[in-house]
Amino acid sequence: xxxxxxxxxxxxxxxVSGIAEIPVLGAIAEYGQVKRNARTRIVVLHESVLPFxxxxxxxxxxxxxxxxxxxxxxxILVFSEQDAASDGDLVVIxxxxxxxxFGSLGYQKDKIRxxxxxxxxxxxxxxxxxxxxxxxxxxxSIT
Numbered sequence: 001x002x003x004x005x006x007x008x009x010x011x012x013x014x015x016v017s018g019i020a021e022i023p024v025l026g027a028i029a030e031y032g033q034v035k036r037n038a039r040t041r042i043v044v045l046h047e048s049v050l051p052f053x054x055x056x057x058x059x060x061x062x063x064x065x066x067x068x069x070x071x072x073x074x075x076i077l078v079f080s081e082q083d084a085a086s087d088g089d090l091v092v093i094x095x096x097x098x099x100x101x102f103g104s105l106g107y108q109k110d111k112i113r114x115x116x117x118x119x120x121x122x123x124x125x126x127x128x129x130x131x132x133x134x135x136x137x138x139x140x141s142i143t
Contacts, residue, residue, distance in 0.1 A: 018047045020056070022078055026100075027060040028071075032116035034059060034092060034100035043076060043139065051136050055081040058139075059092070059102065074141030077102075079133030090135035095126060105131070 022043050026036040043058055050056065061075040070090070071077055077090070085091045091105045093114060106113035108125060115123040 020045050020047045020050055022056045022058045024058045024060060024076065027062045028077070028102045029062050031121045032102045032114070034102055035062075036100075043078075045078075045137075045139075049137055049139075050078070052080075056136070057081060057133060071138060072141065076139040076141075077135050078137040078139065080136045081133050083131050085131050085134045092132045093126065093129045094132050095129050100132065 022045060023040045024037065024043050025040055026034050029035045047053075056078055058076050058078045061071045061073060061077065079092060085105050087106050089105045090102070091114075092100055092102050093105075093112065094100045101114055101116070103114040103116040103123075106115060106123070111125045111127055112129055112131075113123050113125050
């Protein structure tokens with residue numbers, strides 16, 4: 001059973017062959033909630049798909065939880081693990097070890113505003129959250 005949990009990236013393995021193994025840690029569910037997988041699976045990409053070397057993780061997109069201009073059901077979003085981002089960046093934030101969310105980042109005084117990419121969900125202000133990653137690549141599903 002999927003449960004909302006914190007997202008933790010692991011170093012991607014870039015080998016001589018130029019292949020990167022990215023862990024798919026969970027899925028973006030309703031209203032931007034990130035649900036952690038019970039078991040981590042790996043998506044294998046050529047390193048040319050990634051904008052730079054670093055530590056990455058990925059999340060599946062469930063159903064039509066996102067605005068389709070961002071991602072569609074079956075797509076995979078790849079994130080660079082980082083603790084800072086700019087206004088408008090698509091990010092994963094962590095409120096607690098059990099709660100993570102995906103959305104568009106904004107700053108409002110000393111708070112983080114997360115505009116959820118899910119239709120019908122209002123932006124929310126957060127205190128004491130950590131940015132876990134910034135979306136850097138989309139793997140489009142053609143099914």
